[in-house]
Amino acid sequence: xTAVSQTPKYLVTQMGNDKSIKxxxxxxxxxxxxxxxxxxxFLKIMFSYNNKELIINETVPNRFSPKSPDKAHLNLxxxxxxxxxxxxYFCASSQDRHGGLDGELFFGEGSRLTVL
Amino acid sequence: GENVEQHPSTLSVxxxxxxxxxxxxxxxxxxxxPWYKQELGKGPQLIIDIRSNVGEKKDQRIxxxxxxxxxxxxxxxxxxxxxxxxxYFCAARRIVSWGKLQFGAGTQxxxxx
Numbered sequence: 458x459t460a461v462s463q464t465p466k467y468l469v470t471q472m473g474n475d476k477s478i479k480x481x482x483x484x485x486x487x488x489x490x491x492x493x494x495x496x497x498x499f500l501k502i503m504f505s506y507n508n509k510e511l512i513i514n515e516t517v518p519n520r521f522s523p524k525s526p527d528k529a530h531l532n533l534x535x536x537x538x539x540x541x542x543x544x545x546y547f548c549a550s551s552q553d554r555h556g557g558l559d560g561e562l563f564f565g566e567g568s569r570l571t572v573l
Numbered sequence: 574g575e576n577v578e579q580h581p582s583t584l585s586v587x588x589x590x591x592x593x594x595x596x597x598x599x600x601x602x603x604x605x606x607p608w609y610k611q612e613l614g615k616g617p618q619l620i621i622d623i624r625s626n627v628g629e630k631k632d633q634r635i636x637x638x639x640x641x642x643x644x645x646x647x648x649x650x651x652x653x654x655x656x657x658x659x660x661y662f663c664a665a666r667r668i669v670s671w672g673k674l675q676f677g678a679g680t681q682x683x684x685x686x
Contacts (some may be wrong), residue, residue, distance in 0.1 A: 460617070498660055500617070500676040513673060547616050562609070562674070564616025 463548045463565040470538055471573055477534045478568045479547030487510075488560070489531035491523060491566050494567070500547070506531055507553070538572045545569045554563040575600040575663050579677030586684055592650040594680045596663035599644070603665040606639060606646045607674070611660040620661075621648070624668075653684045 459489055463480040482489060490513075491503040505513035506525040520536040531548060545567040551560035577600040586592045600605075607622035623630045623637045623646065630637050633651075639646045646665075650657055663677040 460588040498611075498681075500679070502673060505673075521617060535658070545655075551617070561607070561619045562617070564618065566616050 459565075461550055461563050461565040463546075463547055465568060466566065467569050467571075469573065471570045472538055472540060473517070474538050474572070475509075475530055475534070475536045476538060478546055478548075478570075479530070479532045480565060481530050481561060482548075482550040482563070483529065484550055484552070485529075486550040486552045486560070486563070487528055488526060488551045488553050489525065489528070490549040490551075491531065491533050492564075494545040494547060496544070504531075504533075535556050535570075540572050543570055543572045575603055575673075575675040575676040577664055578661060579637055579663050579680060581680060583681045584683070586653050586682070588653060588655060588684050588686050590653055592648075592653055592657070592682055594682075595645065595665065596647070596649045596665075596677050597643075598665040598675075600665070600667065601644065602667050604664045605668050607636070607664050608635075608637060608648050609662045609664065610667050611661075611662065611679075617662055623675050641669075645668075650682075653682075655684050655686060658682055658684045660680065674685075675684075 461482045488507045490505045504523040507526045522534045525531045548565040549562045553560045579596045604625035605607040610620045634651050638648045638655035660679045664674050666674045
């Protein structure tokens, strides 16, 4: 059983297109995240949701819009894709007991987005 | 905000030797320091963590040390094995309401037989 699963694993698309990445966790965690990993392996947080509420919204272009229909799902929609959006996008979840994001992060296997 | 620097960016070691990765952080209020290991084609996975009330923690072949005064923390892997080859990330965070985890840039460790 995959704890944090994200689809698709690979996504190749043209500049200007709109695409979505879906994420689901079956760990019963309250908090979910989207991270972006660039070609140099740097991990940068983009968004975090706790019980479907947005709690972290980093300096990310408005073209990126997360949606959390319930606490087990966090999807990422990207409009008007640009070359610089090419990266691996990781979904993660954690169970935070003190409202302090102090739980271990469980990552999905990543979705590699290539914009041509 | 927190800034975490990690060195070296790549580390090549002979099987059986030790590997050390060092990180420094900028926010003196940070009090939680995890280490994540990312194998090829996978997401990062927590391997060990330490809180600021502890100076050292060990789990089998891996250990982490923390120097709060100098704002340094390090990962030590002893008796390295080929399966230790991966990218390792240090991170730091304040345990306060919705405090963000700030990752270092990662260290690519290659263990050669």
